[in-house]
Amino acid sequence: MMTTADNSPLDRPQGPLAGITVIDLTHVINGPFATAILADMGARVIKVEPPQGDDTRRNGPYLGEKSLYFACVNRGKESVALNLKDDADRTIFINMVRKADVVVENYRPGVMDRLGFSFPELQKINPRIIYAASSGFGHSGPxxxxxxYDTIIQGMSGLMEATGFPDGPATRVGTSVSDIAxxxxxxxxxxxxxxxxxxTGHGAQVDxxxxxxTxxxxxxxxxxxxxxxxxxxxIGNRHPSMTPFDTFAAKDRPFVLCCGNDHLFGILCHTIGLPELIQDPRFVTNVLRTQNNSALKTELEAVFSARTADDWIxxxxxxxxxxxxxxxxxxATALPQTAARKMVVTxxxxxxxxxxxKLSSYPDCDTRPAAPELNEHGAALRQEFSS
Amino acid sequence: MMTTADNSPLDRPQGPLAGITVIDLTHVINGPFATAILADMGARVIKVEPPQGDDTRRNGPYLGEKSLYFACVNRGKESVALNLKDDADRTIFINMVRKADVVVENYRPGVMDRLGFSFPELQKINPRIIYAASSGFGHSGPxxxxxxYDTIIQGMSGLMEATGFPDGPATRVGTSVSDIAxxxxxxxxxxxxxxxxxxTGHGAQVDxxxxxxTxxxxxxxxxxxxxxxxxxxxIGNRHPSMTPFDTFAAKDRPFVLCCGNDHLFGILCHTIGLPELIQDPRFVTNVLRTQNNSALKTELEAVFSARTADDWIxxxxxxxxxxxxxxxxxxATALPQTAARKMVVTxxxxxxxxxxxKLSSYPDCDTRPAAPELNEHGAALRQEFSS
Known part of the structure; x- marks a missing residue:
């Protein structure tokens, strides 16, 4: 059902969430990543920023004066700057909540309560509202x-300790995977x-x-x-229980090879001219190959090092x-597959x-509306939600 | 709306997806991870396995004879073994599709077509069906x-190349993050x-x-x-544009410290007894600290190495x-936070x-129905879907 007239100035994607209005209080990346998907799916997302704007507007990498980081996770949104401690601005916000479907935020727990916008307060304004929050450790617990921060969560969850090589340090994943997940x-x-x-007709709190x-x-x-x-x-790059299933160094660079069973191992040994490895007592079963994975890797890389990765692949x-x-x-982005799947958009x-x-029922466009300038839609939104 | 009578023998969690019936053809981890969430959310998930069962039943780690890997991503599901090339079993499957809401699979693209169960064929059986597929590269493109395999995707997407240290190798994330994402x-x-x-009343294909x-x-x-x-x-464990924001070695083990601005850096320098670093020309701004991150890390670790990580934290x-x-x-699992959030269940x-x-509208139980034995619910399901 359409809960608001769609007064959005944006030419948004068609999508299953058309007619849904989201009040987006999120900042940095974790929350904005979610609301960007809502926008991609056709929802109207109104980004409510503090007067100084989302901090991420000032984080690189930049292209010219644009923060790519900000642009990516805020595409397809409208922006209004509101001071939620100011009475007139609070009235605008309350009018928005009355007409919206979802409020999303990723403040530290307690901030919304102190603003007087806890879930029970929001429900008083709009009994059908969905209040969704994301935070580092959630809205409960010690x-x-x-x-x-993402690095703290990767560190405390066990993810960093699980990533890397046996003789090397615990390793952070090279993307903010805890934020994004x-x-x-x-x-x-x-x-x-x-x-x-x-x-059911009922809203809910999502925590x-x-x-x-993680x-x-x-x-x-x-x-x-x-x-x-x-x-x-x-265990580095190898599989815990299948061998050889790892990265291997070729003449120029490494490549990935996944032989999960005896049959594939036999094909491998014949193909690379080492049929004697099939009967080698260290490598006869997958369990033995896994126990002796280092010795097997040495044997294989001795052969692989003679030719390039592309050749071997x-x-x-x-x-x-x-x-x-x-x-x-x-x-990766240059692969024709990436274009075929529209996985680089502008x-x-x-x-x-x-x-x-990818949903068969809606187009998957390769352009999206740009991320907004701070308060770009402020005048129109203040007008629309003046009552 | 309830599209089937709920004849499930399981005492499933209450949840927003109660009344939804899912025909689950998935195997290994990527697909089962999704259908396990559907089950957690209250859907009835009927796992249709080939006569030999999901391969993951035979993958460790084990506890006794149980594959934990299988148990985790198949909790809360029913199991029936069907041979989708056998006429009688196909009839059972078709009857299931007629009464179900969702069919999910993660075969290599083309398998469902060859079985005669492409999305158009499934729509002929049930015009409202949702057909959801997950695969390595999707159902389109070269x-x-x-x-x-997860390692191939981590390798080809750029994730492995982005993970690790400048002087070390490209590193696989220590979990099957491409499968799970x-x-x-x-x-x-x-x-x-x-x-x-x-x-809309319409189903869709999800690809x-x-x-x-990734x-x-x-x-x-x-x-x-x-x-x-x-x-x-x-760049290893550090932040690309904020410094010091990294792991640091203490006397016994590393810890994570995130100082994203000059203010926090100043507090740090005073707290650890190195106030002179604040005015050090190499470290005066965040940009300079990032350029000289290695020198700064050396200065900080010289102090941190004197005491334990717990002390410093x-x-x-x-x-x-x-x-x-x-x-x-x-x-991580021993933290009281983990129990408070019910993030270890049985x-x-x-x-x-x-x-x-976590949804406020439904209980978040700390037990779930067990993963099924192969064909555990076969007789009951064959009876239920005999017509």
Whole structure:
């Protein structure tokens, strides 16, 4: 159902969330990542910024004067600057809440309460409102007020300890995966609550924690702990129980090879001219290959080092083995696959990732409306929500 | 709306997806991760396995004879073994599709077509059906049939190249993050399509790719490429543009410290007895500190190495600085926060991660129904869907 007249000035994507209005109090990346998906899916997202604007407007990388970081996770949104401690601005905000479907924020827990906009207060304004919050540790528990940068969460959840090589340090994932995973859970939680509201008529509070999200992503380390009570050791790039299933150095650069069973291992040994390895007592079964993975890697890399990664990938792929190159982001985005899937889109002329949720019922555009300037739609929005 | 009588033998969680029936053809982890969330949210999930069962039943880690890996991502589901090439079993499956809301699979693209169960065929059976697929590269594009293990996707997407230290190798994330991120997008896509169906009456095809999902997660590397046309270099555990914001070695083990601005840097220098660093020309601004991050880290670690990580965390936290310990999964799950958030649950007596989507409108239980034995509910399901 349409809960507001759509007065948005943006030419938004068609999508399943058309007619939904989101009041977006989020900042930096975790919350904005979720509300950008809402916008991609057709919702009207009104970004309510403090008078000085979202801090991320001042974070690089930049292209000219534009923060790409800000542009990416705020595409397709409108912006109004409101001071939520000012009475006139609070009235505007309250009028928005009355007409909206969802309020989203990623402040430290307690901020909304102190502003007088806790979930019970928001429900008094609009009984059908969905109030969605994301934070480092969630809105409950003894660590609820702890600082919650992505690196702190990656460190405390066990993710960094699980990433890296046995003889090297615990390693941060090279993207803010705890922020982003929580952002995606936040989107999922909001849509789940919207679905529920269609059937029950009731809103809900959605409470997402970066820490919870990261724990839920820790599949193998979590299972290893559940089995033994101890954290499994770091194992670099190899698979914990299948061998050879790892990165291997070729003449020029490494590549990925995944031989998960005896059959594929046999094909590999014949293809690379080492058939004697099949009967080698160290390598006869997958369990033995895994125990002796280092010795096997040495044998294989002695052969692989003679030719380039591209050569090996071509030959091993032709033999029916699962292989792939190790690409950087410039090479990955240059793959024709990336264009075919519209996974590089532009908004305001800037390149950014597309939306991985491909639905047959709506177009998957390769352009999106640009992220707004601070307060770009302020006058129109203040007018629209003056009552 | 309830589309089937609920004949499930399981005591499922109450949740927003009660009344939804999911035919779950997924295997290994990416698809099952999504359908496990559907089950956590109250949907009835019927796992249709080939006669030999999901391969993951035979993958460790084990606890006794139970694959924890299988148990975790298949909790709360029913199981029936069907041979989809056998006429009688196809009839059962078709009857299921007629009465279900969602069909989910993560076969290599083309498998469902060859079985005669493409989306158009499924729509002929049930015009309201939602057909959701996850695969390595998606159901379109030149790489659609490429092999798609998590390590291959991490390698090809740029994630491995972005993870690790400047003087070390490209590093795989220590969990199957491409599988899991795609699984979470799959859940999000399914619920988005369910929401859309409530309003339009139409089903849809949902097409998720592990490659797309990983690209969308690559925030900073992607933005760096968008700004310069080149992949940014690996930078280990530090922040790309704020310093000091990294892991630091203490006497016993490393910890995380995040000083994102001059104010926090000043507090840090006074707290650790190095006030002269504030005026050091190498460290006067955040930009300079980032350029000279290695020199600054050396200065800081010379002090930090004198005392334990716990000591420093306590002292720096008391000074108002964002800090955190580097924990492994055994330590992370032992935090009282983890229990307070119900992020370790049990199913069939086995420990596994809870559900990060916390909704105020439904209970967040700390037990879930166990994963099924192969064909555990076969007789009842064959009877129920005999017509």
């Amino acid at each position: 660590l609820t007020l702890n600082p919650a 929580a952002g995606l859970y936040l989107y999922a939680g909001i849509v789940t609550a919207l679905y529920d509201r269609e059937r 997402i924690a970066m820490f919870d999200a 724990l839920a992503f820790l599949e193998h380390p979590f299972m290893g702990w559940a089995a033994t009570g101890k954290a499994p050791p770091r 071509q030959e091993l792929d032709a033999a029916g083995l699962p292989v792939g190159p190790l690409l950087d982001i410039a090479e 908004a305001g002329g800037l390149k950014m990732p597309g939306n991985p949720i | 790489l659609t049939l490429n092999p798609a 795609a699984g979470l997008y799959l859940y999000a896509g399914i619920v988005t399509a369910l929401y859309d169906r409530e309003r 998720i790719a592990m490659f797309d999902a 690209l969308a997660f690559l925030e900073h590397p992607f933005m760096g490429w968008a700004a310069t046309g080149k992949a940014p270099p690996r 306590q002292e720096l936290d008391a000074a108002g600085l964002p800090v955190g310990p580097l924990l492994d999964i055994a330590e 199913a069939g007596g086995l420990k596994m991660p809870g559900n990060p989507i």
